[in-house]
Amino acid sequence: MQHHDIPGTIVYDGEQAQKGYALNAMCYSFNVAANRDEFKHDEDAYCTKYGLNDEQRAAIRERNVLKLLAAGGNVYYLAKFAGILNLNVQDIGAQQTGMSVEAFKEKLAAAGR
Amino acid sequence: MAQIVGAIATSHIPAIGKAIAEKKQNDPYWKPFFDGYDAALAWLKQAKPDVVVMIYNDHGLNFFLDKMPTFAVGAAAQYRSEDEGWGLPVLNSFPGDAALSWHLIEHLVADEFDIVSCQDMAVDHGFTVPMNLMFPDAGGKWPVKTVPISINTVQHPLPTPARCWKLGRAIGRAIESYPKDLRVVVFGTGGLSHQLDGTRAGFINKKFDLYCLDTIVRDPEALTKLSTIDLVREAGAQGVEFLNWIAMRGALLGNVTQIHRNYHIPISNTAGATLVLENRAAVQSQAA
Numbered sequence: 001m002q003h004h005d006i007p008g009t010i011v012y013d014g015e016q017a018q019k020g021y022a023l024n025a026m027c028y029s030f031n032v033a034a035n036r037d038e039f040k041h042d043e044d045a046y047c048t049k050y051g052l053n054d055e056q057r058a059a060i061r062e063r064n065v066l067k068l069l070a071a072g073g074n075v076y077y078l079a080k081f082a083g084i085l086n087l088n089v090q091d092i093g094a095q096q097t098g099m100s101v102e103a104f105k106e107k108l109a110a111a112g113r
Numbered sequence: 114m115a116q117i118v119g120a121i122a123t124s125h126i127p128a129i130g131k132a133i134a135e136k137k138q139n140d141p142y143w144k145p146f147f148d149g150y151d152a153a154l155a156w157l158k159q160a161k162p163d164v165v166v167m168i169y170n171d172h173g174l175n176f177f178l179d180k181m182p183t184f185a186v187g188a189a190a191q192y193r194s195e196d197e198g199w200g201l202p203v204l205n206s207f208p209g210d211a212a213l214s215w216h217l218i219e220h221l222v223a224d225e226f227d228i229v230s231c232q233d234m235a236v237d238h239g240f241t242v243p244m245n246l247m248f249p250d251a252g253g254k255w256p257v258k259t260v261p262i263s264i265n266t267v268q269h270p271l272p273t274p275a276r277c278w279k280l281g282r283a284i285g286r287a288i289e290s291y292p293k294d295l296r297v298v299v300f301g302t303g304g305l306s307h308q309l310d311g312t313r314a315g316f317i318n319k320k321f322d323l324y325c326l327d328t329i330v331r332d333p334e335a336l337t338k339l340s341t342i343d344l345v346r347e348a349g350a351q352g353v354e355f356l357n358w359i360a361m362r363g364a365l366l367g368n369v370t371q372i373h374r375n376y377h378i379p380i381s382n383t384a385g386a387t388l389v390l391e392n393r394a395a396v397q398s399q400a401a
Contacts, residue, residue, distance in 0.1 A: 004342050004345070004346070006313070006342075006345060006346045007312075007313060008311045008312035008313030008314075009308065009311050009313050009316075009345060009346075009349075009350050010310055010311050010350060011269050011342070011345060011350075012267070012268055012269055012350075013268070013269040013270070014268075014269075017178050017268050021178060024173075024177070024178055025177070025178075025179075027173075028173055028177045028178075030198045031173075031174060031195065031196055031197060031198045032196070033196060036198065065310070066311075066312070069310055069311065074173075074178070074267065074268070075309045075310035075350070075351070076172040076173040076267055077173045077177075078310075079172070079173075079198070079199060079309075080173065080197070080198035080199060082199070083197075083198045083199025083200065084198075088128075088381075089309050089381055089382045090381070090382065092309070092314070093309065093314040093315045093382055096310070096311065096312055096314045097312060097314055097315060104315055105379075107315050108315055108317065108378070108379035108382060109378070109379055111315075111317035111318075111319060111378050111379065111384070112317070112319065112377070112378025112379060112384075
């Protein structure tokens with residue numbers, strides 16, 4: 001559903017929430033340390049347990065944030081996956097914008113000037 | 114009767130919690146942000162609150178997409194801090210005030226806000242970081258009781274700014290009708306502008322933030338003309354957390370004075386902000 005004109009921005013609505021339910025359910029489980037360990041032990045089996053589709057599995061495998069979002073991921077749940085990978089929000093910001101982490105940080109600082 | 118003595122709005126960025134845990138308040142990156150809290154802490158100390166009513170949003174700790182309440186009110190004796198999955202230290206539980214919670218729930222539903230009540234609730238950084246910031250000497254023994262009120266900022270449709278303002282008005286009326294002599298401070302957390310996801314990640318809008326900081330003090334109802342999509346556009350996909358601030362401001366029914374404000378870019382991916390407002394009863398006592 002395209003009901004806004006904001007470039008590069010997802011309005012996380014019912015369509016996204018339906019598409020991404022399994023992926024987000026898996027990421028929500030990462031609040032629990034034992035689940036993070038289980039995922040790290042066998043990623044593929046853990047994705048199967050939560051019923052991820054092929055698109056979601058590929059995005060998880062590739063650690064690709066834009067693809068995870070396209071597959072219905074919600075950034076607040078995806079943040080828990082990023083946590084497993086030890087990526088912070090500057091790291092994932094840099095990845096999504098195709099910038100180096102340093103350049104991304106500079107862009108943030110520049111917004112204050 | 115219970116009295117709302119004021120309100121504090123503050124960012125709740127997880128990195129703040131980490132910086133506190135690692136005692137980085139005087140690092141060059143953090144100092145301009147933490148220095149902005151001295152005046153807020155001084156005000157809070159003299160305000161002597163018994164209760165903090167915390168208007169915030171959950172980010173996938175207590176609520177999942179299986180059941181996503183638009184407005185939820187905690188009704189527990191205590192609220193747990195828990196592992197959020199990315200290393201923020203877990204804090205001691207926060208004492209609740211279940212009697213005040215149920216009073217709020219009764220009054221909000223009577224006022225046609227069909228909220229969800231929660232007798233079992235974990236609170237995430239949207240709640241814990243502001244507590245950690247505003248009670249730095251608590252050492253885990255929180256000096257106030259708390260009532261969490263969570264607004265959905267995760268899954269659209271979000272409540273409109275106008276609806277959040279009206280919720281705040283209803284919260285204010287409910288608190289002020291509580292018969293117990295309590296001093297209440299309302300917190301509104303999150304923001305200001307930021308966007309974590311999409312190719313516009315890193316979006317910050319200083320001009321809009323400054324408009325919001327000015328307007329929320331002197332003409333808050335002007336903010337109710339914004340749509341949620343306006344907020345996404347101007348404040349960023351996660352800047353919609355400003356809804357919590359609007360509800361907080363709505364709860365102040367008296368004469369409102371700005372005590373302090375601070376604004377600093379960037380903290381993590383966000384424009385960090387603090388605002389302290391004092392609330393004086395609009396009807397002056399006639400006692401001679």
